[in-house]
Amino acid sequence: MIKLRDLEYLTAIDQHKHFGKAAQACFVSQPTLSGQLMKLEQQLGLQLVERHRRNVMLTPAGEQLVKEARKVLQAAGEFESCAKALLDPFAGDLHLGLIPTLAPYLLPHIMADLNTTLPNINFFLHENQTKVLLQQLDEGKLDVLILPYLAEMEKFESYQLFDEPLMLATPKNHPLATKKSLSLADLHGEKILTLADGHCLKDQAMGYCFAAGAKEDNSFQATSLETLRHMVASGMGITLLPALAAQGNLASDTLHYGKFQAPVPIRGISLVIRPNYSRMQCVRAIVASVRKSLSDIID
Amino acid sequence: MIKLRDLEYLTAIDQHKHFGKAAQACFVSQPTLSGQLMKLEQQLGLQLVERHRRNVMLTPAGEQLVKEARKVLQAAGEFESCAKALLDPFAGDLHLGLIPTLAPYLLPHIMADLNTTLPNINFFLHENQTKVLLQQLDEGKLDVLILPYLAEMEKFESYQLFDEPLMLATPKNHPLATKKSLSLADLHGEKILTLADGHCLKDQAMGYCFAAGAKEDNSFQATSLETLRHMVASGMGITLLPALAAQGNLASDTLHYGKFQAPVPIRGISLVIRPNYSRMQCVRAIVASVRKSLSDIID
DNA sequence: TTAATTGATAGGCTCTAACTATGATTAAGT
DNA sequence: ACTTAATCATAGTTAGAGCCTATCAATTAA
Numbered sequence: 001m002i003k004l005r006d007l008e009y010l011t012a013i014d015q016h017k018h019f020g021k022a023a024q025a026c027f028v029s030q031p032t033l034s035g036q037l038m039k040l041e042q043q044l045g046l047q048l049v050e051r052h053r054r055n056v057m058l059t060p061a062g063e064q065l066v067k068e069a070r071k072v073l074q075a076a077g078e079f080e081s082c083a084k085a086l087l088d089p090f091a092g093d094l095h096l097g098l099i100p101t102l103a104p105y106l107l108p109h110i111m112a113d114l115n116t117t118l119p120n121i122n123f124f125l126h127e128n129q130t131k132v133l134l135q136q137l138d139e140g141k142l143d144v145l146i147l148p149y150l151a152e153m154e155k156f157e158s159y160q161l162f163d164e165p166l167m168l169a170t171p172k173n174h175p176l177a178t179k180k181s182l183s184l185a186d187l188h189g190e191k192i193l194t195l196a197d198g199h200c201l202k203d204q205a206m207g208y209c210f211a212a213g214a215k216e217d218n219s220f221q222a223t224s225l226e227t228l229r230h231m232v233a234s235g236m237g238i239t240l241l242p243a244l245a246a247q248g249n250l251a252s253d254t255l256h257y258g259k260f261q262a263p264v265p266i267r268g269i270s271l272v273i274r275p276n277y278s279r280m281q282c283v284r285a286i287v288a289s290v291r292k293s294l295s296d297i298i299d
Numbered sequence: 300m301i302k303l304r305d306l307e308y309l310t311a312i313d314q315h316k317h318f319g320k321a322a323q324a325c326f327v328s329q330p331t332l333s334g335q336l337m338k339l340e341q342q343l344g345l346q347l348v349e350r351h352r353r354n355v356m357l358t359p360a361g362e363q364l365v366k367e368a369r370k371v372l373q374a375a376g377e378f379e380s381c382a383k384a385l386l387d388p389f390a391g392d393l394h395l396g397l398i399p400t401l402a403p404y405l406l407p408h409i410m411a412d413l414n415t416t417l418p419n420i421n422f423f424l425h426e427n428q429t430k431v432l433l434q435q436l437d438e439g440k441l442d443v444l445i446l447p448y449l450a451e452m453e454k455f456e457s458y459q460l461f462d463e464p465l466m467l468a469t470p471k472n473h474p475l476a477t478k479k480s481l482s483l484a485d486l487h488g489e490k491i492l493t494l495a496d497g498h499c500l501k502d503q504a505m506g507y508c509f510a511a512g513a514k515e516d517n518s519f520q521a522t523s524l525e526t527l528r529h530m531v532a533s534g535m536g537i538t539l540l541p542a543l544a545a546q547g548n549l550a551s552d553t554l555h556y557g558k559f560q561a562p563v564p565i566r567g568i569s570l571v572i573r574p575n576y577s578r579m580q581c582v583r584a585i586v587a588s589v590r591k592s593l594s595d596i597i598d
Numbered sequence: 599t600t601a602a603t604t605g606a607t608a609g610g611c612t613c614t615a616a617c618t619a620t621g622a623t624t625a626a627g628t
Numbered sequence: 629a630c631t632t633a634a635t636c637a638t639a640g641t642t643a644g645a646g647c648c649t650a651t652c653a654a655t656t657a658a
Binding site for chain 2: 274
């Protein structure tokens, strides 16, 4: 196969029309360049330079091939400069996956800091259910997930970001809305509105509820937290809402968010990546940034 | 420096997403490809592939560099195919230099054959005086000259093509026009019309004339053989004309071309190239073709 | 638990690109 | 004409790179 070095020798000869100077420009000895060029000619089966004592001159074939050689070398140069540009670990595109019960409520709190600490990263945001996200992460379509950690993610690498408490969302006039000290046990016998199957929040919330002796209200399954919130506000039932989803809406006229006493139901939000993911420095920066952003919000 | 082989390994990994298969496609062992790729990553200072047991996957940097690598490899491929196309020694452009006193009279006799025997050669014809032609040949602007051989061309390589007799051009009514047996000695005392300085024909012709005791007519210096011919036809004098220039005009009403007895004045037309000129096969074909074309014309 | 797959590692071989030293040929200067 | 300088080719040597086989380690599938 052709070697890039040989092409450099050829173009150097074209530039200097002199073996010694061309060799010097390539930082090799004259015999080296001479020999390699001869070998190249032999390999191609055609003469590239006419050798005279006074004068070195390219053959027509040589002239033409020098042009081709320059193109090759230019492409190689672009490859290298491209690699150099990629060397900055804090630059480039990054595809971030989040679940629907987290994205709209978390992102406003973290994106500003992320864009400040990683100004050269272009974040692409993907909202999907856990199962889909894990699949896409595995396929490489996504780089980083932020979602509640589950046991099934053990094959990936994960970083705990923060614990998000679950709060009790009730209509304002609901008996539990006025209770001073709220605990999970108070849910005993209640019917809980839930999200549609597939949302991990449903499984987690219902896990707590079942343990407390509450039951799922099967008459509805909301497809989003906003729907769920409006159902609660309409007096159709109660539900557990993640704290971040509740936060901005505490001042609602019709809704009440109740904070549980210990043991507080939580979901542990983690950042998940593939093991051996190449941009660990970037990941560490994201983890630090998100933790810092959240430390001000979650008490 | 980047090596093309490494780029092939990289693109192979991208294609197959599998070290073993990629190695097979590159006709190397798996450890070889593995090692070279690692070396490439080390060299660039960035990770190109994520290695998993089940799955090999390119990093974003890898994806981007694969694109660059493909460009480089494509350019290299073009270089090689270009070289292959140039391999035919009987193809390409060829710049042929001739002197003005030869070109218009010789070319019609030789170009047809040349184009037949070397159909893939594009002949570019350059008409200039000897000194200029030699300079351009030396500079590589011309590939081949066809002109009268002179001693100053000994530093070049030359092939004798044919001897062109010089004929005596006189008006029809000139005393020498009717002489049965014409020899150089008959020029004694004549005044000879000549071409302008710089035309080698002038020097050669006048060489013969001086030796015979003739003199140059300094009142005119023609810039072309056609002018010279018309001057003779107008009765302004006599001159020596190369046989090829005379040939097509024997039937002129006003001109007479006299053939000399031995020793016939001649100019020896040679093909001249740079020593070490790269396309010797082509040159040999040209020499053979021209000799064959001329053998029918010069007796 | 066993067998198969897959990528990394270790050790050794070979080829080659590089060097230095020298030769051959030509151009230029004395 | 002889000498010197310039220039490219040749010879012989060395260091390193690329490749191979054999093997290991980790995972998956049966």
